[in-house]
Amino acid sequence: MLLGALLVPTIAHAQTGVVSVNGGSVVVGTTAPSTVSVPVQISGSQDFSGFDIQVYANTAYLQGASVSLAGSILPSPSVLTECINGVLIAGPSCSAEAGLGVVQFAAANTVGSQSSSGTGLLFTITYNVVGNSPGTPISFNTGCSDTSVASGDCVTVAASSSALPETDQGATFSNVIDFTMTPQYSMYSTTASTPIGITVNYASEGGYLDLLTETYSVAPPGVSCSFASGSPGTADLLDYASTSDVLTCSGPAGSYTVTVTAMGQGIDSPPMPIVTHSASVSLVIGTPGFGISLSQSSVQISRGNSDSTTTITATGVSGFSGTVAFSSSAASGITGTASSVALTPNSSGYSTATSTLTISVASSVATGAYVLTETGTSGSLSSPATITVNVPNQDFSLAAVPNNIVIVRGGTLATDLNFVSIGNLAGGVTFTTSITPVAGTIDSCCLTNNITPAFSPASPTLSAGGLLTVFFFASTVGGSATPSTYTATGDYVVVVTATVNGVSHSVTIQLNVQDFSIGPSYCTGSTYVETTPNSFTDGQGSGIPTPYSVFNTLPDGQQTAGQLIGTACSSLTITNQPNILSPYEGLGNQVLWVQTNALGGFVTNGFNDLPSVSVLNGALPFNGVTIPQLAPVLPGLPDQACLLPTYWANGTQIPYSYLETNGPLVIPSVGFYPFLGTLVGAFEGANWGCRYDGAAYPNDIGANADGNYTNYNNPDFWGVTAMAINGTQTGDYTFQMCANNGVVQHCNTYGLDVVNAPVLYLTAAKTVSYKHSHGKLQFFAFWYNPSATVTEYVQTTATGIGSLGDTIVLTTPVEKLTAGFFSLNFAFPTVTLKSSYIGETFTFTFTTAVGTSSTNLDGTSTDHIGPSSFTVTVTK
Numbered sequence: 001m002l003l004g005a006l007l008v009p010t011i012a013h014a015q016t017g018v019v020s021v022n023g024g025s026v027v028v029g030t031t032a033p034s035t036v037s038v039p040v041q042i043s044g045s046q047d048f049s050g051f052d053i054q055v056y057a058n059t060a061y062l063q064g065a066s067v068s069l070a071g072s073i074l075p076s077p078s079v080l081t082e083c084i085n086g087v088l089i090a091g092p093s094c095s096a097e098a099g100l101g102v103v104q105f106a107a108a109n110t111v112g113s114q115s116s117s118g119t120g121l122l123f124t125i126t127y128n129v130v131g132n133s134p135g136t137p138i139s140f141n142t143g144c145s146d147t148s149v150a151s152g153d154c155v156t157v158a159a160s161s162s163a164l165p166e167t168d169q170g171a172t173f174s175n176v177i178d179f180t181m182t183p184q185y186s187m188y189s190t191t192a193s194t195p196i197g198i199t200v201n202y203a204s205e206g207g208y209l210d211l212l213t214e215t216y217s218v219a220p221p222g223v224s225c226s227f228a229s230g231s232p233g234t235a236d237l238l239d240y241a242s243t244s245d246v247l248t249c250s251g252p253a254g255s256y257t258v259t260v261t262a263m264g265q266g267i268d269s270p271p272m273p274i275v276t277h278s279a280s281v282s283l284v285i286g287t288p289g290f291g292i293s294l295s296q297s298s299v300q301i302s303r304g305n306s307d308s309t310t311t312i313t314a315t316g317v318s319g320f321s322g323t324v325a326f327s328s329s330a331a332s333g334i335t336g337t338a339s340s341v342a343l344t345p346n347s348s349g350y351s352t353a354t355s356t357l358t359i360s361v362a363s364s365v366a367t368g369a370y371v372l373t374e375t376g377t378s379g380s381l382s383s384p385a386t387i388t389v390n391v392p393n394q395d396f397s398l399a400a401v402p403n404n405i406v407i408v409r410g411g412t413l414a415t416d417l418n419f420v421s422i423g424n425l426a427g428g429v430t431f432t433t434s435i436t437p438v439a440g441t442i443d444s445c446c447l448t449n450n451i452t453p454a455f456s457p458a459s460p461t462l463s464a465g466g467l468l469t470v471f472f473f474a475s476t477v478g479g480s481a482t483p484s485t486y487t488a489t490g491d492y493v494v495v496v497t498a499t500v501n502g503v504s505h506s507v508t509i510q511l512n513v514q515d516f517s518i519g520p521s522y523c524t525g526s527t528y529v530e531t532t533p534n535s536f537t538d539g540q541g542s543g544i545p546t547p548y549s550v551f552n553t554l555p556d557g558q559q560t561a562g563q564l565i566g567t568a569c570s571s572l573t574i575t576n577q578p579n580i581l582s583p584y585e586g587l588g589n590q591v592l593w594v595q596t597n598a599l600g601g602f603v604t605n606g607f608n609d610l611p612s613v614s615v616l617n618g619a620l621p622f623n624g625v626t627i628p629q630l631a632p633v634l635p636g637l638p639d640q641a642c643l644l645p646t647y648w649a650n651g652t653q654i655p656y657s658y659l660e661t662n663g664p665l666v667i668p669s670v671g672f673y674p675f676l677g678t679l680v681g682a683f684e685g686a687n688w689g690c691r692y693d694g695a696a697y698p699n700d701i702g703a704n705a706d707g708n709y710t711n712y713n714n715p716d717f718w719g720v721t722a723m724a725i726n727g728t729q730t731g732d733y734t735f736q737m738c739a740n741n742g743v744v745q746h747c748n749t750y751g752l753d754v755v756n757a758p759v760l761y762l763t764a765a766k767t768v769s770y771k772h773s774h775g776k777l778q779f780f781a782f783w784y785n786p787s788a789t790v791t792e793y794v795q796t797t798a799t800g801i802g803s804l805g806d807t808i809v810l811t812t813p814v815e816k817l818t819a820g821f822f823s824l825n826f827a828f829p830t831v832t833l834k835s836s837y838i839g840e841t842f843t844f845t846f847t848t849a850v851g852t853s854s855t856n857l858d859g860t861s862t863d864h865i866g867p868s869s870f871t872v873t874v875t876k
Contacts, residue, residue, distance in 0.1 A: 017045025045118035050108030054141035054154035073120030134205035139170035174206035189349035223251030302424030304363035316351035333362035410478025442490035489600025571751030598699030662727035760864035785817035
């Protein structure tokens with residue numbers, strides 16, 4: 001605590017002074033709400049030029065309101081800092097120690113002079129009085145360093161930047177100046193004509209000083225009393241902070257109320273108002289004796305049980321002294337026992353003692369309410385008390401925790417059956433279970449009668465008055481079992497009935513069995529399937545199917561979402577022509593569409609957001625494996641992909657190291673997803689490599705454009721891409737696709753045929769005269785099947801782009817190619833030219849769809865004899 005540059009140089013040989021709150025005297029205030037002014041003073045100090053002082057008061061009684069320098073012994077003071085309760089009023093900042101309840105005030109002379117005296121007023125604090133107290137400290141705050149006092153109190157008085165040596169002294173605030181009076185006992189008892197002393201204790205509050213005057217009254221009259229201090233009595237709170245007096249009374253038998261009244265005015269100047277307080281006690285005068293009471297009027301005890309929650313209290317009066325023994329009487333089979341007690345009176349003439357009453361109910365006692373009478377006896381004296389003993393029915397309670405459970409098909413319901421014995425029921429527990437499917441929720445594919453219940457322990461025993469937990473299980477069938485034996489998904493009501501000694505109770509458990517399916521699967525075809533949000537959607541409110549959609553342009557120019565889906569199949573055909581990029585250019589060939597359905601209420605949650613049903617291959621690194629031939633195809637993107645397990649025709653798995661360099665590549669995604677997946681989410685919408693590369697969302701809950709959520713009870717699709725690279729051999733392969741949701745995984749195996757790419761031979765006039773050709777353009781074409789054993793089916797599309805922006809598209813019918821033979825069909829349809837084409841040059845490219853059946857043309861071939869593109873110019 002430093003006062004800064006306003007302080008003048010120190011003077012040697014400084015003398016020690018005293019900084020005090022109100023000179024250390026009691027600060028007297030009036031009751032709340034009110035205000036009080038508290039001076040902070042200095043005495044016997046060397047002349048000084050400034051101070052920094054913190055004063056603390058309990059905010060429950062005093063709350064700082066303001067600070068004043070009026071009358072300060074500093075000749076020309078200026079406020080440096082003023083803080084109240086940690087809030088800055090003036091100055092640059094509050095000290096770290098000046099928190100709640102603290103008034104910090106710093107001031108210094110403005111012209112460099114010092115005080116003319118080391119004794120006088122420093123400043124005055126005004127407090128709001130918010131509570132009443134006989135005495136609460138007003139002290140100096142603590143925790144400061146480099147101050148004027150060695151104790152660390154926040155008091156700094158200085159003639160320069162160095163503090164002068166001082167001591168400090170706090171004070172006490174009091175606005176409750178009064179006295180209290182308290183009888184030693186509230187009840188007194190004696191025999192007739194035997195005096196008894198009633199002691200009254202007095203105590204001063206808030207510095208109250210006076211010699212109190214005592215009087216007494218008795219109602220009804222008949223008892224005479226006298227004070228030990230005289231008549232009237234006196235209580236000395238002038239010389240003592242606390243004192244007592246004894247009022248001795250005697251009289252005839254009866255019940256009386258004795259009231260002692262004390263009066264005083266205090267010796268303060270000006271005089272305080274007269275204060276009067278009274279205290280009353282009961283006085284019973286009569287024959288010595290006792291009575292007993294019980295702590296409760298009734299108790300419930302199961303047959304065969306005991307209870308010790310009842311307390312007997314024996315109370316002696318009029319100086320009774322002796323031993324009280326206890327005895328019980330009740331219906332047959334109900335007994336009570338309690339230990340005897342000794343009663344010894346104190347100076348009030350009363351005596352008391354307690355004993356525990358233990359009540360036992362035999363197992364033969366019938367259900368009902370019984371009265372037990374407990375009697376206390378001492379010599380010829382006795383006192384009775386009664387209690388009702390309720391013997392309840394024998395029963396038990398049963399609860400299932402939890403009682404609403406969702407499991408995945410193939411899993412097991414597990415819950416706790418909690419028993420509580422009531423009325424001391426005990427015995428072995430037997431169970432029956434019914435499991436009923438809820439109509440309208442059950443998958444019709446499977447069984448509803450193969451959920452197997454079990455209990456652990458199988459034959460439990462409920463003990464009398466005890467607790468019992470039995471584990472209940474209900475196992476479903478799924479996973480690796482034969483699908484025809486699967487448990488049907490949907491909702492079931494499970495009712496478990498437990499019986500103990502002929503008493504039965506049931507609990508109901510709601511069971512929901514969920515799963516997802518893989519399949520059916522479809523090969524890419526030329527059939528366009530219209531879709532709506534209710535068939536399958538991305539859940540984003542757009543109505544676009546997911547995950548792999550196309551747009552269909554209708555005659556009116558509007559676009560609708562749809563899917564290119566071929567016929568059902570379980571195998572994929574590709575050619576051995578290296579075609580790394582083509583499967584990723586859109587929804588062309590070489591994609592097997594695999595459908596997944598939610599079963600039994602199974603729910604997913606939005607595009608690329610868990611939960612989902614995802615294709616994964618945990619045998620590979622998270623980001624898949626490196627495919628060297630990918631690097632030059634997509635510069636800047638990873639040369640990695642997630643491959644599915646692939647097998648030779650004999651069932652032997654092909655090593656991934658072989659597939660990386662030779663193919664074929666089977667990847668559970670289409671478009672750029674296989675590559676984005678290797679980035680592990682770096683792109684918005686990317687999947688998650690070989691752990692969750694292809695995600696599907698059957699029964700999707702997704703956000704609409706308006707922010708609300710809609711549940712689409714829909715299937716979804718995975719697209720599985722297959723492609724050849726340099727070195728891929730023709731032949732028959734299989735591959736395995738596994739889909740996962742949490743702990744549930746299903747796997748299917750699909751076929752992959754790699755065939756030789758057929759070769760297209762074609763001729764056409766390079767220049768076509770619109771006039772002489774009668775407006776017709778004809779391509780002459782045939783195909784060659786280089787395979788020695790496999791019959792192939794082909795369909796070629798020729799696309800011509802005109803130099804003026806016109807387009808011509810020609811598609812052949814599906815042609816069958818016998819292994820090793822040419823097709824001699826002239827299959828391209830004749831093109832009818834438009835007069836607007838005159839002068840325009842068309843550049844044609846050709847793509848052939850290939851398959852091993854006439855309906856599933858999955859493979860592609862661009863092999864043909866001649867240049868890579870074919871131009872035709874239309875003349876007049």
